[in-house]
Amino acid sequence: MDLLFAISTPIKVLFVIGLILQAVPIMLWAERRQSAKMQDRVGPTRADLPLPPFLLQFRPLLKTGALLVGVGAFITGLGMVIDQLASQDGRFRVEVGVLVMVVGLVHLGVWRIFDLLIPENGKITLFGLLHSVADAMKLIWKEDFVPPNADKLMHSAAPFISVVPALITMAVVPFSDIFYPALWLSHVPASGVVDAGVQGTALQVASLNVGILYIFGVAGTGIVGAALAGYSSDNKFSLLGGIRAASQMVSYEVTLGLSIVGCFMVYGSLLLEDMVHWQQAHVWGIFIQPLAFFLYFAASTAESKRIPFDIPEGESEIVAGYFTEYAGMKFAMFMMGEYAEVILSSVLIITLFLGGYNLPFLDRGGFTFGFGDTVWWSAPLQHWAVTVIQVVTFLAKLLGILFLQFTIRWSLPRFRYDQLMKLCWQFLLPLSLLNIFVTGIIILLISGN
Amino acid sequence: MAKLVNKPSKMTVGEQAYVPAIVAGVGLSMRKFFKNTFSKRENGDIATVSYPEEKRIYPERFRGVHRLTHRTDGSPRCVACLCCSTACPAQCIHIEPAEYTADDPRSGYERFPKVFVIDELRCIFCGFCVEACPCDAIRMDTGLHMPPSTDRDHFLYDKDILMSIPGQDGSYQSANPRHEPGDASHPGLSRNKGH
Numbered sequence: 001m002d003l004l005f006a007i008s009t010p011i012k013v014l015f016v017i018g019l020i021l022q023a024v025p026i027m028l029w030a031e032r033r034q035s036a037k038m039q040d041r042v043g044p045t046r047a048d049l050p051l052p053p054f055l056l057q058f059r060p061l062l063k064t065g066a067l068l069v070g071v072g073a074f075i076t077g078l079g080m081v082i083d084q085l086a087s088q089d090g091r092f093r094v095e096v097g098v099l100v101m102v103v104g105l106v107h108l109g110v111w112r113i114f115d116l117l118i119p120e121n122g123k124i125t126l127f128g129l130l131h132s133v134a135d136a137m138k139l140i141w142k143e144d145f146v147p148p149n150a151d152k153l154m155h156s157a158a159p160f161i162s163v164v165p166a167l168i169t170m171a172v173v174p175f176s177d178i179f180y181p182a183l184w185l186s187h188v189p190a191s192g193v194v195d196a197g198v199q200g201t202a203l204q205v206a207s208l209n210v211g212i213l214y215i216f217g218v219a220g221t222g223i224v225g226a227a228l229a230g231y232s233s234d235n236k237f238s239l240l241g242g243i244r245a246a247s248q249m250v251s252y253e254v255t256l257g258l259s260i261v262g263c264f265m266v267y268g269s270l271l272l273e274d275m276v277h278w279q280q281a282h283v284w285g286i287f288i289q290p291l292a293f294f295l296y297f298a299a300s301t302a303e304s305k306r307i308p309f310d311i312p313e314g315e316s317e318i319v320a321g322y323f324t325e326y327a328g329m330k331f332a333m334f335m336m337g338e339y340a341e342v343i344l345s346s347v348l349i350i351t352l353f354l355g356g357y358n359l360p361f362l363d364r365g366g367f368t369f370g371f372g373d374t375v376w377w378s379a380p381l382q383h384w385a386v387t388v389i390q391v392v393t394f395l396a397k398l399l400g401i402l403f404l405q406f407t408i409r410w411s412l413p414r415f416r417y418d419q420l421m422k423l424c425w426q427f428l429l430p431l432s433l434l435n436i437f438v439t440g441i442i443i444l445l446i447s448g449n
Numbered sequence: 450m451a452k453l454v455n456k457p458s459k460m461t462v463g464e465q466a467y468v469p470a471i472v473a474g475v476g477l478s479m480r481k482f483f484k485n486t487f488s489k490r491e492n493g494d495i496a497t498v499s500y501p502e503e504k505r506i507y508p509e510r511f512r513g514v515h516r517l518t519h520r521t522d523g524s525p526r527c528v529a530c531l532c533c534s535t536a537c538p539a540q541c542i543h544i545e546p547a548e549y550t551a552d553d554p555r556s557g558y559e560r561f562p563k564v565f566v567i568d569e570l571r572c573i574f575c576g577f578c579v580e581a582c583p584c585d586a587i588r589m590d591t592g593l594h595m596p597p598s599t600d601r602d603h604f605l606y607d608k609d610i611l612m613s614i615p616g617q618d619g620s621y622q623s624a625n626p627r628h629e630p631g632d633a634s635h636p637g638l639s640r641n642k643g644h
Contacts, residue, residue, distance in 0.1 A: 037485040038478045042497040294468075404475075411478040412471060 004181065008201045016170045016205055024339045025132035027402065033128055034403070035410040044128035051122035059118055066111040073104030095385040142328035147234045150325065154232035159326065159333035162225025165218045166340035172214055173347050174204035174273045176357050176390040177364060184384040188364045202273060203391060211270035215348065216257055219303075222341065223249040226305070226312065229334070230322035241321025244417070245305060245312035251424045252302040252309075258432040259295035262439035263352050276356035280363075285353040291435050293353045295428055300345035301408065302424070304338060308412040311420055346401040354397055357390035509617075512574045512589040515567055515606070516614040518623040525612060526586035526627060528559040533578035533587055541571035542578060554630040565608040569595050585623040592617040 029044065036043025051059075080097030110117065118124055146155050178200040180188065188194060208214050223246055230242015263285055267275045279285055286293045302309035313321040323334045350356060361369050366381035381389075415423065463469055485493040498505050507513075518526045529546030547563035549556040578587050591614050595604060615621050628635040 034482060037495075038481045040481070040485065040494045040496050042495055042499060045499060407475050407478050407482070408471075411474040 002199065004199045004201055009205065012201075012203060012205045013171075015175070015203070016173075017167065020167055020170060020340050020343055023343055024336050025136065026129070027339050027342070027406075028135070028335070029127075029129050029132050030402070031406050031409070032131070034406050038407070038410050044131040045125055047128070047130040047134040048123035048125045049130060051118065051124060053122070056122040059120070059122075062118070063111060063114045066107050066114060070104050070107030070109075070111055073100050073107060075104075077101030077104055094379070095382050098385075136332070139328050139332045144330065145325075145327050147325050149234040151232040151234075154228050155325070156330070158225050158229035158232060159330045159337070160225075161228060162222055163333045163337035163340065165220075165222045165225075166337045166344055169215045169218050169344050170347065171205040172208055172211060172272055173351060174202050174276060174356060175394050176203040176387050178202045179387045180383060185382055187366070187380050188383050188386070191364065203387070204273060207271065207273060209271070211272055211274075212260075212264075212348075212352075213270060215344070216253070219341070219344065220253055222337065223253075225337065226322050229326065233322070233325035235325050237318040237320075238322050238324045240318045241312045241314070241324065244314070244318075245322050248305070248309065248312060248420060249303060251421060252299045252428075255295060255424055255428040255432055256299040256303055258429065258436065259292050259299055260289075260352055261432075262289050262292045262435045265436070265439050265443055272351050272356075276351060276358065279355040280358045284355040284358070289353065289435070289439070291431065293349070295432050295435065296352070297349060298423075298428060300349065301405070302420070304341040304345055306338065306342065306405075307409045308414050309420065310414060311417055314414070342402070342405055343398070346398055346405060349401055350394065350397045354401075357394040359389060359393045362386065362389060362393075507592055511592060512576050512579075513591040513593045514569065514595055514614060515572075515578070515587055515589050515611055516591050516616060516621075517565065517608065517611040518586055518588055518616075519612065519621040520627055520629070521622070525562060525565070525608065526584050526623065527562045527565060527582075528584055528586070529562040529565075530560075530583060532581040532583060536577045536581035538575060538577060539571050539573045541568040542566070543568075558630060562608060565611065567606045567611065568604065569606055570601065570604040584627075585625045588616060588623065590616045590618075 033043040077097045077100030080100060081094045084094050084097060116127070124130070146152055179202065180194060180198050180200040182198055183194065194200070210217075226245035226249070227242045230238045230240070230245065233239070233242075263275070264270060266285075266288055267278045269275060269278070275285070282288075305312050313323075315321075318324070323331055326334060361367050364386060366386060367379040368375055370376045481494065485495050520526050527544075529544055531544055531546070534540070534542035534544050543564065543566040544562050545564035546560045548560055555561075574589070576589055579589050593614065598604065612621070626634075
């Protein structure tokens with residue numbers, strides 16, 4: 001264990017856990033707000049934090065300040081960029097200029113929506129984001145109720161079993177390419193090959209050699225949480241929900257695994273970072289495995305037990321399914337587990353099919369626009385800028401996929417149970433097997449020639 | 450006899466594949482989302498009214514809290530005829546009439562309300578009092594709700610409160626002119642005189 005590992009690993013763990021824990025309340029908010037907009041409502045706007053009057057009198061000052069800083073930073077950054085572009089002395093340092101411009105743009109954005117952020121009456125609502133805070137406060141103070149005849153240990157353990165796998169599976173997902181701290185201000189060649197002595201670390205907690213199998217192995221235990229919750233609650237609705245959850249998740253686990261075998265065959269690796277490298281070198285997975293993308297998308301939606309596959313919860317039939325008898329933070333942990341699973345499935349979709357942290361025309365050395373050997377325009381970037389762009393790209397893709405998932409949730413009606421099983425065993429599973437065969441044949445044909 | 454239910458016709462391949470329908474549905478949701486999020490409020494489809502901050506405009510003839518209209522000299526138009534309290538199905542209007550003093554030109558011709566109280570909690574806002582009033586003295590054109598209170602006594606609106614509420618047009622008077630004794634347009638102090 002070297003020093004870099006010792007320092008970087010806690011930071012990466014904090015980044016991943018923090019990402020999930022912060023994303024969950026924001027997703028809750030986003031989903032409520034987004035569903036409201038789709039259904040011609042305004043959504044959560046009521047929870048507010050009143051600004052004290054003595055702070056409120058600085059409001060015009062803040063607004064003017066945001067405008068001045070925004071314009072100033074933008075012009076300064078623009079000047080730096082133009083200066084560097086014009087000087088042509090070989091030291092291509094536009095990154096800092098662009099960063100200053102981004103800071104300016106953020107301030108201008110704040111100035112533009114200032115009346116929404118801090119309205120004149122001083123009630124800060126943050127577009128309804130404070131509802132998540134209010135929800136959490138309410139849930140923490142609620143009574144921790146366990147049904148009298150329930151199995152106390154299992155009833156309390158189920159939420160943990162359900163939420164922990166969703167949190168720890170993110171450990172093997174790479175958020176960026178390998179980062180060399182010693183070279184952060186220099187230019188890394190496009191190939192990414194550096195001197196042998198330079199130590200690097202990817203923004204990825206652990207690079208396990210079983211790779212994605214680890215994700216399936218750990219995520220599979222989430223089934224136990226749902227089934228256990230239903231079984232230990234001493235409630236028929238919970239039991240039905242638990243059974244439904246178990247059968248549904250076991251069924252779709254099969255399709256989930258088989259649908260991406262085609263990807264493994266193409267990428268030739270189980271390591272997520274190798275898959276991303278392959279996609280960087282060739283083409284995004286969605287273009288070579290489009291069928292697998294759809295199969296995986298459907299199966300992972302079913303795996304996270306969300307609409308249109310929310311039969312285990314089915315509130316119109318069995319109250320709330322397997323977490324009927326849960327209240328307070330235990331209930332919140334089931335919710336958190338569900339949303340963390342959504343993040344996980346989105347992250348896997350991005351990594352497997354949408355190129356992970358790849359941005360088109362961005363390589364290790366910076367932007368290179370062109371095809372093959374012809375280069376139209378290239379802009380080499382410093383190493384830190386490349387890494388930041390990669391992480392931001394990943395998060396932006398995550399936002400896009402989450403938006404799609406939420407939209408699907410609020411658009412589609414729930415399947416009937418037999419339809420659900422038919423879809424899995426008679427439709428998705430044969431298609432995923434077919435996908436494997438066709439992929440194998442094509443690979444054989446190509447490699448045979 | 451059992452009612453025959455038409456079975457849905459056989460679905461086409463396109464319908465069975467679900468995907469086109471799913472894409473259409475998701476597209477509709479996204480269109481709604483972007484329209485309601487990024488267009489101005491009045492151009493979007495949002496139906497919610499965030500009540501205390503924004504208020505829906507009521508129809509012109511909305512029956513709000515009562516008011517007693519004024520004469521040009523600021524006294525109530527009401528002549529204490531008790532028509533409104535008689536017409537009131539909820540019996541929420543309490544009027545104590547009084548006579549003008551002998552030197553007042555209205556003395557012997559009409560009375561005035563010494564006490565005029567409406568129990569706004571008992572009122573059913575039917576508007577019969579307004580219809581019954583022969584003098585256009587009581588109106589419900591204020592466009593207001595009763596302000597909330599924790600005390601029932603606050604809902605007993607007496608003459609001063611009722612006269613302090615203007616109509617929706619901001620006027621304390623009525624659109625119908627009042628012909629006071631002494632005006633040229635006044636028909637006369639007694640039925641025998643004048644017309």
